[in-house]
Amino acid sequence: MRIVIALGGNALGDSLIEQKKNATLTAKKILPIILDGHEVVLTHGNGPQVGLINLAFTEGRKTNDKVCSMEFPECGAMSEGYIGYHLQNALQNELNTKNIDKIVVSIVTQVEVSKDDSAFNNPTKPIGSFYTKEEASKMPYKMIEDASRGYRRVVPSPKPVRVVEEKPIKSLIENGFIVISCGGGGIPVIKEDNKYIGVDAVIDKDYASSKLAVDINADMFLILTTLDNAKINFKKENEESLYNVKRSEMEKYNAEGHFLSGSMKPKVEACINYLKEIKDGTAIITSIENAVNAVKGISGTIIKN
Numbered sequence: 468m469r470i471v472i473a474l475g476g477n478a479l480g481d482s483l484i485e486q487k488k489n490a491t492l493t494a495k496k497i498l499p500i501i502l503d504g505h506e507v508v509l510t511h512g513n514g515p516q517v518g519l520i521n522l523a524f525t526e527g528r529k530t531n532d533k534v535c536s537m538e539f540p541e542c543g544a545m546s547e548g549y550i551g552y553h554l555q556n557a558l559q560n561e562l563n564t565k566n567i568d569k570i571v572v573s574i575v576t577q578v579e580v581s582k583d584d585s586a587f588n589n590p591t592k593p594i595g596s597f598y599t600k601e602e603a604s605k606m607p608y609k610m611i612e613d614a615s616r617g618y619r620r621v622v623p624s625p626k627p628v629r630v631v632e633e634k635p636i637k638s639l640i641e642n643g644f645i646v647i648s649c650g651g652g653g654i655p656v657i658k659e660d661n662k663y664i665g666v667d668a669v670i671d672k673d674y675a676s677s678k679l680a681v682d683i684n685a686d687m688f689l690i691l692t693t694l695d696n697a698k699i700n701f702k703k704e705n706e707e708s709l710y711n712v713k714r715s716e717m718e719k720y721n722a723e724g725h726f727l728s729g730s731m732k733p734k735v736e737a738c739i740n741y742l743k744e745i746k747d748g749t750a751i752i753t754s755i756e757n758a759v760n761a762v763k764g765i766s767g768t769i770i771k772n
Contacts, residue, residue: 468686469505469683469686470500470508470685470688471508471510471676471679471685472497472508472689472691472758473673473676473689474493474509474510474511474691475511475512475691475692479512479550479553487553490553490556494557494558495561496755496756496759497509497558497758498562498565500758500759501562501567501569502565502567506640507645508636508640508645508647508679508685509554509646510649510650510672510679511650512652513543513652516546516549516550517543517546517594517651517669518594520537520542521539521542538667539622539666540654540656540666543653543655543669544654546650546651547573547654548575551574552573554571554647555573555647558571559571569645570643570645571645572639572645572646573650574632574635574646574648575654576630576648576650577630577631577632577653577654577655577656578630578631578652578654578656578670578675578678579629579630579663580626580628580655580657580666580668580670581625581628582659584623584625586624586625586668587625587666587668589623590621590622590623591621592622592669592671593611593619593621594619594620594621594622597613597616597617597618597619598610598617600612603618606620608620609621622667622668623668624668624670628678630648630649630678630682633683637683648679649679651672652670652674655669655670673733673737674733676690676737678740680741681741681744685741686745686747686748686749687749688738688741688749689750689751689753689758689762690734690737690750690752691754692731692734692752692753692754694731695708695767696752696767696768697734697735697752699725700725701725701727701731708768709768710767711771712768712769712770713770714739714742714770717739717770737750738770739770746772747772748772749764749769750769750770751767751768752767752768753766753767
């Protein structure tokens with residue numbers, strides 16, 4: 468079975484040491500799925516990481532004129548590189564300890580978006596550090612208050628149109644490689660005059676992972692988050708965990724507003740988008756602790772047509 472597994476960027480931690488540790492823990496959880504003979508493609512978030520990279524260059528320029536300005540697509544590429552390296556290294560080490568003859572590869576992935584996407588007129592995706600209202604007022608970017616914790620820069624979050632490296636990803640899978648791709652939703656690019664041009668934006672990791680799962684005809688799309696199950700009436704007295712659910716039910720719950728933007732909503736919508744295209748596919752939302760049992764069909768929110 469071909470499985471796209473989407474990992475959250477926040478699950479990797481906020482520091483280099485923490486990320487290395489969590490990458491190893493992640494690899495241990497995913498290894499049994501590979502040992503069961505499944506073809507695995509990993510994607511991952513990069514929200515905290517790309518913000519820190521962008522911040523490092525911004526702050527560095529204040530004290531050292533030798534520090535160059537770094538555009539956001541390049542920051543995304545850097546985050547894909549070092550997060551991919553940590554996951555690749557951790558998973559390869561786990562395979563080696565089991566004497567499994569498989570190679571893990573990371574692909575710096577570009578994802579095409581439409582230059583006419585309405586998201587470019589309304590930046591909403593928070594990135595980087597928190598600032599006070601006074602500090603935010605001096606920033607040359609659009610800043611919003613985020614979760615009552617301070618103000619953050621926001622950038623557009625356009626929808627993915629095409630995974631540019633789809634063919635090499637598919638070829639690597641078919642030749643037995645374990646692939647890490649679409650890190651942080653991929654580097655957003657627009658196509659002009661038959662050339663790809665990077666843009667300041669962040670593609671939601673779940674939407675990009677869903678598009679990749681469709682493009683490579685994955686049998687299963689597995690989103691790993693902090694919760695064991697998606698829930699309706701979240702944090703209310705009548706809160707209810709969802710287990711085996713039809714796509715039409717999830718569409719109804721989504722329309723009723725049960726899932727929060729920036730939290731469960733993009734995950735649910737990514738699953739819906741995948742199942743609209745892959746009619747006999749299975750989409751699952753669960754925690755990394757339940758990943759193995761989810762693939763076996765006994766844990767998580769399992770969604771089918």
